[in-house]
Amino acid sequence: MLPSIFFIGCLATLSLQGVQSKYSALDWWQTSIFYQIYPRSFKDVNGDGIGDLKGIMHKMGYLKQLGVGAIWLSPIYKSPMVDFGYDISDYRDIEPVFGTITDFNNLLAEAKAKKIKLVLDFVPNHSSNEHIWFQRSVEKIQPYADYYIWKDAKVINGERHPPNNWLSCFGGSAWEWNDKRQQYYYHAFAVQQPDLNYRNPAVVEEMKNVLRYWIEKGVDGFRMDAVPFVFESTNLEDEPLAGDYKEHExxxxxxxxxTLTVDQPETFDLIYQFRELLDGYKLLDGYTRVMMTECYSPLDKMMRYFGNSxxxxxxxxxxxxxxxRLSRQSNAKDFANTIMEWETKKPKDAWGNWVIGNHDQKRAASRFDAEFIDGLHMMTLLLPGTAITYNGDELGMEDSFIRWDQTVDPQAIxxxxxxxxxxxxDFPRSPFQWDSSPNAGFTTNLYSWLPCSTPTTGTRI
Structure with a gap:
């Protein structure tokens, strides 16, 4: 049986016909349901317990039946997989665990044949420490010496200390000492994810060239990961304690x-530059490449990512x-207030969007209730703007329980x-539940990279 999102998608299509009478020139990214795929957990074809590009291609018919208009893939680039693809060692190649560049080309062709757009995750903030740029930066080989953020140690009573108190999102100091270079490098996330230095124009151009590479291969746009972290202040003072610091370690x-490491003024300008690059291609062929940004920022700052005058x-x-803002404790007024806050704060001519789940958050069915899922999808599909859904949420999948000894997420470890x-x-990243067979039909392997939660009754798809 097809999930109800398919039928709700039909309702959304009908409603869009009415919208089009008011907005006669809606673009593809405004009329498409965006479906996020976490490739490691979607479908394993080669039997190694990890999802792959061939698995996505194998399920393209399912995506078409859902009424999906665009798929967004979490990172598939070459990576040591410390942060499961968000630590990239080559921005122009495919991680072998997912397949090959030929597999990618085949997937892209199949998506186009089914009239489904394909959007890639783009990770501008950092690379892997195994990237050739970082290895050459350690050696101070030009032009790479300043591709990353290097600072001298603070020496107190003859002892070496990080330059300041800045903290990593994954816990602990955001500075890591490098013996070879005899300096600290900055990492907003894992130690193995050094931040790129966007104050170096060569880095900006390198990353623009990565965007050009994938656009010219035929992708339809990008989701920009963790954009608030792209710049840090040149002021190396300590950051102040949070208002609720006593509630945290x-x-x-x-x-x-x-105040010095998130949503810096230069970050907005970089996003505007990336948009100009994408729009440059549209000037050539009339076709829009979409750019979506991930930013858990205060609303006033979030709205600046739309652009300016x-x-x-x-x-x-x-x-x-x-x-x-919303959970199973929320009532109808809470929902209404949340919707109206977004609608009133966004710029007048800006296009809205609605997200209820992704690979970084507890699943919607766990945060709310499985019985709420159909209603939540109906809400996001019928509100003005683009609906984005996370793979498995259309089934009402709930978080899997992952024991400590099964944990692989570096943030949790x-x-x-x-x-x-x-x-x-890890909980929302457990493998997709395709059916009630062993390992939920995700893999033929005895084990999957994260434990599967198999539906107890019946066939879901």
């Missing part, structure tokens, strides 16, 4: 108020208000067994 990212930014920053459940992103 001193090593937790939320222990500090991030003279320059365009993202087609839309993800609207995370339903994730951040860093806080230890007593607190890992509050920090782990």
């Amino acid at each position: 001193p090593t937790d990212h939320d222990y500090l108020e991030h 003279t320059r365009r930014g993202a087609h839309f920053p993800f609207n995370f208000l339903p994730i951040e 860093n806080v230890g067994p007593k607190r890992y459940q509050a920090f782990s992103r």
